Amino acid sequence: MSAAPPLAAGPATLDGARLRYLLRLGDTSLVLGQRLGEWIGHAPALEEELALANLALDLVGQARLLLSYACELEGAGRDEDALAFLRDAPQFFNLTLAEQPNGDFAHTIVRQWLLDNWQLEIYQALAHSTDTRLAAIAAKAVKETRYHHRFSSGWLIRLGDGTVESRQRVQRSLDELWALTDELFTPDEVDERASAAGIAPSLTELEPRWSARIDQELHAGTLQRPARQPYPWHGKRGVHSEHLGHMLGEMQHLQRTYPGARW
C-alpha cells in the first residue's frame, strides 16, 4: 500500500469528472457502510443488528467495486484500500447525509431511508450508463438497494405510524436531516459533465421520482415532509460536516498506526 497522493484530477475534463463522480458514489457507500457497522453490538434487537450489518456489507462491497474502478482510472498505482484508509476528510466526496452520526435507531432509519431512495434512483438510471463498467456495478447494486429500501421504508412506516414516542423521534430526525437532502439532487459541474456524456443520469430529472416516493412513504407513516431548508455543507465537493473527520479517525486508525498491516 502506498501513501495517498492528493487527488490531482478535477472536474475540468471528462476523465476527471468521471473519476470524481465514481468517488462520490463510492465514498457515499463506504461512509454509510462504516456508520451502519457502528451498530454492531448495539442494535435494539438481534434481527435489526443482522439487517444493519448486512446492509453495511453490501455497501462496503459496492464501494469496493466503485473505488477499485476509480483507482484504475486514476492510474496512480494505489488500490481501493489506500483510498479508504489513507485519504483525509477533504479528499472524500461522499454526500454529507451519509456521514451523519447514527443517533438513535429512528435517526439511523431516516438517514438510511433517504439515501436508499436516492441510491434506488441513481443505480436504476446508472444501469443504462454509457460507461459499461459502471452500468454493470449499478445493475448489481440496484438488486441489493431494493431490499435495503424495503427494510428502511418498512421501519420508517412502522415507527411513524407507531407509538407517540416512536413517531416523535422519527419526525424529529426527519426535521433534522432534511436540510441535507438538497445536496442529493443539486447538480454541479461534475454531475452536469457526467450527465452530458451519458455516464450519469440528470439529477434534476430524477428528483421528482425520488420526491414522489418520499411523499408516498411519509404519508403511509403519517409523517410530515419538512420545508426546504438552506444547507451549508457540500460533502460531495469535499466540504464536510464536523462528523466525517471523527468517523475517519476511528475507521483509519489501524492503517495509519501500522501502515500496510494486513489480516
Add this chain to the structure above:
Amino acid sequence: MTAATADPDDRERQVWELLASVPDPEIPVLSIVDLGIVRHVQRAGDGRLRVGLTPTYSGCPATEVIRTMVRAALDAAGFADAILEEVLSPPWTSDWLTPAGREKLRAFGIAPPEGAASGPGRLGRTAAVSCPRCGSRHSERLSEFGSTPCKAHFRCGACGEPFDYFKCL
C-alpha cells in the same frame, strides 16, 4: 499425461469438473458450479483458458476466498496459465442455482429459493417457504437477513424449528 497437454477440447470439460469440486466456503455442501457463479470456461485466442467468476452479492466476503481457491485448484491441476476474470454483468441471480445445488441445500437444512427472481418469488414477495426439515409450507419469516448476505431467517409453524432460507434474488 498432464492436464495442460491434454486434448484442447477436453481441457474445458476438465476445468468444469475441477471447479465442481471447489466448495463454497460459507456453504460447503455447494460447489461454486452448483451456486451458478462460474460464468464461463472458454479458450482464448492464444489457447489459454479463461475462467469467468461472478460474485453473488457485492460485499460477499467469500468472493475473494473463492478466487484464491479456484486459482490454487487450477495451478495444482496443471492449468497455471488459465486466466481468472471477474464478470459483473449480467448480475448473479439465485435462478442460476442448479437443481442439484437446490437439493443439496435442502438436505443440509437450508431452504432453497422458492420461485424465480424475475417472478413472484423474488425476495420480499415470497408467499411461503417449505421447511427443509418437515416440508411444511406453514412457515414465517423472522428476518429478511441472516448469517450471510444470501440467507434470510425463517421459522416453521409445524415442527417449530427455525431455519435458513436461501434468498430468491
